Amino acid sequence: MEPVHDSLLSHKTVGRLSLYRRLLQEMLADGQTYIFSRQIAAMTGGTGAQVRRDMMVVGYTGSPIHGYTIRDLLTKIGEFLDTGSAQKAALVGIGNLGRALLSYFSSRNSSLAVVAAFDVDPSKANRVIGGCRCYPAEMLAEVLESEGIEVVILAVPAQEAQPLAELLYAHGVRGMVNFAPVHLRIPEDAFVEQIDLTMALDKAAFFARSKGEHKEMKS
Amino acid sequence: MEPVHDSLLSHKTVGRLSLYRRLLQEMLADGQTYIFSRQIAAMTGGTGAQVRRDMMVVGYTGSPIHGYTIRDLLTKIGEFLDTGSAQKAALVGIGNLGRALLSYFSSRNSSLAVVAAFDVDPSKANRVIGGCRCYPAEMLAEVLESEGIEVVILAVPAQEAQPLAELLYAHGVRGMVNFAPVHLRIPEDAFVEQIDLTMALDKAAFFARSKGEHKEMKS
DNA sequence: GCCTGTGAAGCTATTCACAGCT
DNA sequence: AGCTGTGAATAGCTTCACAGGC
Numbered sequence: 241m242e243p244v245h246d247s248l249l250s251h252k253t254v255g256r257l258s259l260y261r262r263l264l265q266e267m268l269a270d271g272q273t274y275i276f277s278r279q280i281a282a283m284t285g286g287t288g289a290q291v292r293r294d295m296m297v298v299g300y301t302g303s304p305i306h307g308y309t310i311r312d313l314l315t316k317i318g319e320f321l322d323t324g325s326a327q328k329a330a331l332v333g334i335g336n337l338g339r340a341l342l343s344y345f346s347s348r349n350s351s352l353a354v355v356a357a358f359d360v361d362p363s364k365a366n367r368v369i370g371g372c373r374c375y376p377a378e379m380l381a382e383v384l385e386s387e388g389i390e391v392v393i394l395a396v397p398a399q400e401a402q403p404l405a406e407l408l409y410a411h412g413v414r415g416m417v418n419f420a421p422v423h424l425r426i427p428e429d430a431f432v433e434q435i436d437l438t439m440a441l442d443k444a445a446f447f448a449r450s451k452g453e454h455k456e457m458k459s
Numbered sequence: 460m461e462p463v464h465d466s467l468l469s470h471k472t473v474g475r476l477s478l479y480r481r482l483l484q485e486m487l488a489d490g491q492t493y494i495f496s497r498q499i500a501a502m503t504g505g506t507g508a509q510v511r512r513d514m515m516v517v518g519y520t521g522s523p524i525h526g527y528t529i530r531d532l533l534t535k536i537g538e539f540l541d542t543g544s545a546q547k548a549a550l551v552g553i554g555n556l557g558r559a560l561l562s563y564f565s566s567r568n569s570s571l572a573v574v575a576a577f578d579v580d581p582s583k584a585n586r587v588i589g590g591c592r593c594y595p596a597e598m599l600a601e602v603l604e605s606e607g608i609e610v611v612i613l614a615v616p617a618q619e620a621q622p623l624a625e626l627l628y629a630h631g632v633r634g635m636v637n638f639a640p641v642h643l644r645i646p647e648d649a650f651v652e653q654i655d656l657t658m659a660l661d662k663a664a665f666f667a668r669s670k671g672e673h674k675e676m677k678s
Numbered sequence: 679g680c681c682t683g684t685g686a687a688g689c690t691a692t693t694c695a696c697a698g699c700t
Numbered sequence: 701a702g703c704t705g706t707g708a709a710t711a712g713c714t715t716c717a718c719a720g721g722c
Contacts, residue, residue: 249669250712250713251662252713253713254661254662254665254666255655255658255661255662258655258657258658258661258662259655259658261661262640262657276680276681276682277681277682278681283642284642285642285644286714287714287715288681288682289684289714289715289716289717290713290714290715292682292683292684293683293684293713293714293715295682295683296683296684301682301683302681302682302683303681303682303721303722304680304681304682304683304720304721304722305680305681305682305721305722306681307681307682308682321661321664321665322664323668327664327667327668329660329664335559336558336559336562336563337559337560337563339555339559340554340555340556340558340559341556341656343555344555344556344656345656345657345660348657350657350660350661351661352660352661352664390664390667390668391660391663391664391667393660413667414666414667414668414670415662415663415664415665415666415667415668416663417656417659417660417663421481423502423503423504425504428670429670430667430670431662431663431666431667431670432663433659433660433662433663435654435656435659436474436477436478437560437563437564437636437654438477438481438564438567438569439474439477439478440636440652440654441548441564441569441571441610441612441636441652442473442474442476442477442480442540442569442570442571443470443473443474443477443634443650443652444610444634444635444636444650444651444652445540445541445546445548445571445609445610445634446473446540446634447473447633447634447650448546448609448610448632448633448634448649448650449542449546449609449633449634450468451633451647451648451649451650469690469691471690471691472691495702495703495704496703496704497703505692506692506693507703507704508692508693508694508695508706509691509692509693511704511705511706512691512692512693512705512706514704514705515705515706520704520705521703521704521705522699522700522703522704523698523699523700523702523703523704523705524699524700524702524703524704525703526703526704527704
């Protein structure tokens with residue numbers, strides 16, 4: 241409805257910046273100091289021009305001689321993507337997928353820590369999985385507020401997702417990553433990143449064929 | 460490089476069709492017979508116009524009276540998305556995430572079945588997880604060919620992903636869903652759907668804030 | 679030379695808006 | 701009246717191409 245977008249601040253750009261950050265962290269750990277836009281592009285599957293555009297957004301200016309200084313660039317991207325204070329995340333739904341996600345995120349050193357997990361099954365409470373304390377669902381509101389959690393990962397069954405999302409919204413959560421195969425209806429001022437595994441597989445299957453066909457057609 | 464795209468056949472359209480299909484299957488199971496584009500749009504977070512455009516792609520024409528006939532529409536979408544013969548998929552990497560994905564896909568009745576799983580750890584072989592037979596990594600090539608697998612899900616550690624992708628490509632796999640946080644470099648005629656959990660969380664965290672800020676700024 | 683930063687062009691995707699139908 | 705199908709318009713994203721600097 242309303243074009244609230246900050247001219248240059250798109251969805252996709254933010255995603256790529258997250259990607260660049262991870263990449264640059266690895267390079268820095270590898271002992272590299274400088275990098276050119278083309279190199280970043282090659283490693284992320286983009287083009288040099290696009291990388292440079294993305295850098296414009298964060299406001300970092302590289303040198304034509306060395307390219308970008310990895311450490312400084314990381315700082316700038318961090319300033320752009322992160323809040324001053326460390327943000328906290330939680331996960332709801334400690335099933336197979338939930339547990340896998342917990343261990344995935346505990347191993348990564350994101351700027352964002354998953355600090356709490358919830359499940360309706362009380363037998364799962366009070367355990368620690370992937371360095372993350374588990375609570376029963378009744379404690380959701382309480383813990384969200386005491387910890388100041390603004391981002392939540394939903395790994396619950398499809399029919400539980402919508403009511404849960406509404407509850408989370410009511411308690412101030414404005415960013416969600418939803419693995420349930422349902423579109424969440426929540427107010428405009430919250431953001432949902434939908435991850436749809438069935439769709440991903442369908443797409444891979446479809447293009448696995450169609451790409452091959454194109455090749456054949458290419459007389 | 461080369462604009463191989465079939466005019467109307469975009470990435471995103473295929474994704475939405477997969478979404479519509481799941482939705483329509485549910486509605487059919489619920490006993491519904493007809494549906495309007497606006498209703499589909501409301502349930503997927505799109506617009507009516509977009510739904511109708513997508514339907515143009517599959518070549519199904521609805522009636523202004525009833526809208527779309529769910530059963531027929533499903534058939535058309537199926538004809539469009541699926542091959543005649545049932546396609547098979549495999550999964551590589553039976554870690555936490557791999558196991559979660561196996562049980563996820565075994566419960567869904569997709570047109571695409573995950574029929575085999577692989578892991579370098581031989582102790583995981585010869586088990587059955589989520590109705591899916593597990594093999595040691597050495598048997599990859601053999602099983603891929605005997606089963607005729609064209610689509611593979613990669614749930615392996617980052618450093619193993621690229622060599623594995625090359626191996627899969629060499630054995631005819633042309634569609635992959637990659638959960639490893641690395642961009643896969645493989646030839647143009649294969650398709651990779653990248654699923655990046657860290658990026659998803661970063662985006663949710665970023666927009667959780669920025670949406671709120673916009674609201675404030677809106678004097 | 680080979681880089682960055684960036685206006686301008688080009689492309690893709692989405693929405694508008696209306697004809698046509700019942 | 702209210703829907704679908706679709707040309708035309710718009711919005712959004714990516715790439716081109718070149719000035720400017722060392």
